[in-house]
Amino acid sequence: MGSEAEHVLTLETLNPNVIQLQYAVRGPIVIRAAEIENEIRAGVKKPFTQVVKANIGDCHATGQKPITFIRQVLALCTYPELLASIEFPEDAKAQAKRILEGCKGQSIGSYTDSCGLMVVREDIADYIAQRDGYPSNPKDIVLSTGASDGIKSVMTLLLTGKGGNDSAGFMIPIPQYPLYSAAISEFGAYPIPYYLNEKNNWSLDVSELERAITEAKPKCKPRxxxxxxxxxxxxxVLNKENIVEVIKFAHRHKLFLMADEVYQHNIWEEETKFVSFKQVLQEMGAPYDKMELASFMSASKGFMGECGYRGGYAEVINLEPEVRAHYYKSISAKLCPPVSGQAVIDCIVNPPKPGQQSYDTYMREKADVLAQLKEKAKFVTKLFNSIEGISCNKVMGAMYAFPRIYLPEKAIEAAKAAGQTPDSFYCFALLEETGICTVPGSGFREEPGTYHFRTTILPQIDELKTPSILEILKLKTVIQDHN
Amino acid sequence: MGSEAEHVLTLETLNPNVIQLQYAVRGPIVIRAAEIENEIRAGVKKPFTQVVKANIGDCHATGQKPITFIRQVLALCTYPELLASIEFPEDAKAQAKRILEGCKGQSIGSYTDSCGLMVVREDIADYIAQRDGYPSNPKDIVLSTGASDGIKSVMTLLLTGKGGNDSAGFMIPIPQYPLYSAAISEFGAYPIPYYLNEKNNWSLDVSELERAITEAKPKCKPRxxxxxxxxxxxxxVLNKENIVEVIKFAHRHKLFLMADEVYQHNIWEEETKFVSFKQVLQEMGAPYDKMELASFMSASKGFMGECGYRGGYAEVINLEPEVRAHYYKSISAKLCPPVSGQAVIDCIVNPPKPGQQSYDTYMREKADVLAQLKEKAKFVTKLFNSIEGISCNKVMGAMYAFPRIYLPEKAIEAAKAAGQTPDSFYCFALLEETGICTVPGSGFREEPGTYHFRTTILPQIDELKTPSILEILKLKTVIQDHN
Incomplete structure (x- = not known):
């Protein structure tokens, strides 16, 4: 028996779905970025002094400060002795007490129901009702370990338990957030890509949805x-008319609606407003208002950026009662989402009210973060469009730009020779030459023959300003070396 | 189109693996217990004043107090303004600072590496090396959202991506913790039950392992x-000789070893010691010390009982380097485990040292919790064996008793008539008559024709004493009504 034969798990026996799975946001380029950081620490000379991690929407990592009220409530829940301290405002204490009263044994160290604390679910339902102008039922709210966990739980319900032409098909936008393609790989499900129209500001065209589902129907069961x-x-950012079209399409083809709305607080255009799928569904009335819809939300984005707490929730409406019971059951073996993450969510959906002690600070901190992000969104859009060989749609919302890069033929050939996609090749060059870590567009999938990269808009504005322009221009030279 | 037809998800279309999945610890009896609590609140008269939740190892829910040092470090990490407070001990501040320095942007609100903070992984490796007397590599440590998440991640690697006779077989003890059977159902994998020998203190007999795998081999790929x-x-609690036998068996059949060692701090017999699989593997030397082993640990059990923080980790040794890379990649789409849970783990594996400010309190609190649990373990064993119709093996470790109940034939018939397993029938009667919520043995699986229930040993000793005896005796009458 050779040493190879001793292993249960080899590349031959490892779950093939795991081999298939890719999550570019933490892929090879990020591993290389960490190596470069170690090299810099070890004294290796580089054309830059630090790596700028523009690969991931990790707000606090790039210097954003936590919202004081959230952390005060969290500290009070964690160490209730602080409830006696005069250093903490009364509204934070009241919120912490309310959360602790919802916890068994008044400790956030006890398990909650698998769906989360009822007090938090009620607060979320109130927030949604206020946002949309339509009621929300706390029983439809299911907290999760970040939004990702909630998304995977809903996807799990939709799997068919079968392979081949009977596997569950999930329509996903291209470009997409790679959680979806990763989960589809892991589940052995079938991705049905529909292309967003880059030429028209990444619009979502129903004709493209129809093309995609028609092509996919012989190959899977679209769910x-x-x-x-x-x-x-x-x-x-989608407008209401666009959402109406998507809902009608889903109804026509009997599809479960999954609305990833984690960036609902991140809107940068004055004339643009976030409209939820839930609201539009309600406005449309019968038969659409009875459609199954899951909307996902996270504590990690918005103005709070509390990624590390892994808070998230889904509002899942119109499930058949028996299906809902199975849904609850299916998440019960996970026991419960982290209670501190649930508490963060509570502070987001139930913030201090006018007149309360923390109100002014909370509103100012929230406005500051959002104003900075807005400035960066506009700056980044302008920056990329000022560079020859790059074009970029307006960053209307969320935390990312996805500029298209026009690579010379020789650079594409050099990439192929190196066994990389052309945009991976570009992103690796960008990293090695400038220290800026982005994610190749191929990690999000893209229209064949087009190349992009994703960058967050999170780095501090000073880091983004003049140096970046110079750095990206410098990179142009790198690329042109292959021309 | 009827209203039925409007739903994408019905019992016919729902993922059959989800329908199959059962997690008894939060099953129907727990749902009924919550209803009874609501009834009591609404003024409905019951033969008891409160529900005793003995169904789940939820330490703080039953009155156990958090360890002060853990909560102090957590509060400091949460709200670093407290680092300036004279109310917090210096060692807690030092530990919090160390954790925060490991966090990007010095905030526990930023994502960590998917494997967890390196500082915590290093502390875990030190703890394991001290415990076992053999080195541990921080790169082999992968933090998780509770132990359950870590267990499912490792199981995912072992799936075959195929069904029928090619599906992955997991040998699980009977009785087992239902996370395993739930995950096997969800994954569409194949359970290979091996029976523990109740007559010999639930010993693990290798002849039974051989029987189980021989029977299963035509039906699945045992992994x-x-x-x-x-x-x-x-x-x-297994002794070293027993562990040696299991390791040799796994080697003989080329099986991946999964050691669920979350109760490693919970040993109640003076003459008994916890020995880890890792230690025995190392002691055995070649070829066994190259076997793939995953050992799981949790922040939720032991003396800390911090269930709500969802802290956990796995030490996974001897993976092929390429397989390890795929393992890391496979968890990357989950982003990271909750950072506050990682901080809890750090306090457990790296507690205050002799001479430090918090040492005495930490040691006293830890010893108090463990002494109380030990008293309860002994009390519960004695209690059950004093009741006619119940027998119970010694509670040597962990937090549960799994007494066998001998039900009269008529009670069994009545249960069948009610469409329940006899032990479900018993547990429901126990709940309705006494308010004690336990879990039917069938939820853990049991040898056919035997009936059990699981109760935690967590309720306060006063709750467990005389009233319980009376209540369980009262229950005997309930059962005898069917005799």
């Missing part, structure tokens, strides 16, 4: 359509 | 053996 609004990585 | 030590729900 759901995923819409990411505001768009990741595109930065686009 | 792994799960051992829960200390045992849940059995309360048994």
């Amino acid at each position: 759901a359509i995923v819409v990411i609004n505001p768009g990741n990585p595109t930065g686009s | 792994a053996i799960v051992v829960i030590n200390p045992g849940n729900p059995t309360g048994s």
Whole structure:
């Protein structure tokens, strides 16, 4: 028996779905970025002094400060002795007490129901009702470990348990957030890509949805359509008419609606407003208002950016009662989402009210973060469009730009020779030459023959300004070396 | 189109693996317990004043107090303004600073690496090396959202991506912790039950392992053996000789070793010691010390009982480097485990040292919790064996007793008539008559023709004492009504 033969798990026996799975946001380029950071620490000379991690929407990592009220409530829940401290405002104490009273044994160290604390679910339902102008039922709210976990739980319900032509088809936008393609790979499900129209500001055209589902129908059982609004990585925002069309399409083809709305607080255009799928569904009335819809939300984005707490929730409406019971059951073996993440969510959906002690600070901190992000969104759009060989749709929402790069033929050939996609090749060159870590467009999928990269708009504005222009221009030279 | 036809998800179209999945710890009896609590609140008269939730190892829910040091470090990480407070001990501040320095942007609100913070992984490796007397590599440590998430991630690697006779077989003890059967259902994998020997203190006999795998081989591809030590729900603890036998068996059949060691701090017999699979593997030397082993640990059990923080980790050794890379990649789409849970783990594996400010309190609090649990373990064992019609193996470890109940034939018939397993019938009667919520043995699987229930040993000792005896005796009358 050779040493090879000793292993249970080899590349031959490893779950092929795991081999297939890709999650570019933390892919090879990010591994290389970490290596470069180590090299810099070890004294290796580089054309830059630090790596700028523009690969991931990790707000606090790029210097954004936590919202004080959220952290005060969290500290009070964590260490209730602080409830006696005069250093903490009364409204934070009241919120912490309310959360603790919802916890068994008044400790956030006890398990909650698998759907989350009822007090938090009620607060979320109130927030949604206020946002949309339509009621929301706390029983339809299911908290999760970040939005990702909630998304995968809903996808799990939709799997067919079969392979081949009977596997579950999920319509996903291209470009998409790679959680979806990763989950589809892991589940052995079937991706049904529909292309967003880059030429028209990444618009979502129903004719393209029809093309996509028609092509896919012989190959799988289409079960759901995923819409990411505001768009990741595109930065686009859907208007109400567009949402109406998607809902009608889903109804026509009997698809479960999955609305990824985690960037609902991140809208940068004055004339643009976030409209939820839930609201439009309600406005449309029968028969649409009875359609199954899951909308996902996260504590990690918006103005709070509390990624590390892994807070998230789904509002899942119009499930058959028996299906809902199975849904609850299916998440019960996970026990419950982290309670501190649930508490973060509570502070987001139930913030201080006018007149309360923390109100002014909360509103100012929230406005500051959003104003900075807005400035960066506009700056980034302008920056990319000022560079020859790059074009970029307006960053209307979310936290990313997805500029298209026009690579010379020789650069494309050099990439192919190196066994990389052309945009991977570009992103690796960008990283090695400038220290800016982005994600190749191929990681989000893209229209064949087009090349992009995704960058967050999170780095501090000073980091983004003049140096970046110079760095990206410098990169042009790198690319042109292959011309 | 009828209203039925409007739903994408019906019992006919729902993922059959989800329908199959059962997680008894939060099953129908727990739903009924919550209803009874609501009834009591609404003024409905019951033969008891409160529901005793003995169904789940939820330490703080039953009155156990958090360890002060853990919560202090957590509060400091959450709200670093407290680092300036004289109310917090210096060692807690030092630990919080160390964790925050490991976090990007020095915030626990930023994402960590998907494997967790390196500082925590290093501390875990030190803890394991000290525990076992053999080195541990921080790169082999992967933090998770509770142990459950870590267990499912490792199981995912072992799936075959195929069904029928080619599906992955997981050997699981009977009785087992139902996470395993739930995950096997969800994954469409194949359970290979091996029976623990109740007559010999729930011992694990290799002849039974051989029987089980021989029977299963035509029906699946056996990939792994799960051992829960200390045992849940059995309360048994394996000795070194027994572990050696299991390792040799796994080697003989080329199985991946999955050691669920979350109760490693919960040992109640003076003459008994927890020995890890990792330690025994190392002691055995070649070829065994190159076997693939995953050992799982949790922040939710032991003396800390911080269930709500969802902290956990796996030490996974001897993976092929390429397989390890795929493992890391496969968890990357989950982004990272909750950072506050990672911080809890850090406090457990790297507690205050002698001479430090928090040392005495930490040691006293830890010893108090463990002493109380030990008293309860002994009390519960004695209690059940004092009741006619119940027998119970010694609770040597973990947090549960799994007494066998001998039901009269008429009670069994009545249960069948009610469409329940006899032990469900018993547990429902126990709940309705006494308010004690336990889990039917069938939820953990059991040898055909035997009936059990699982109860935690967590309720406060006063709650467990005389009233319980009376209540369980009262129950005997309930059962005898069917005799």
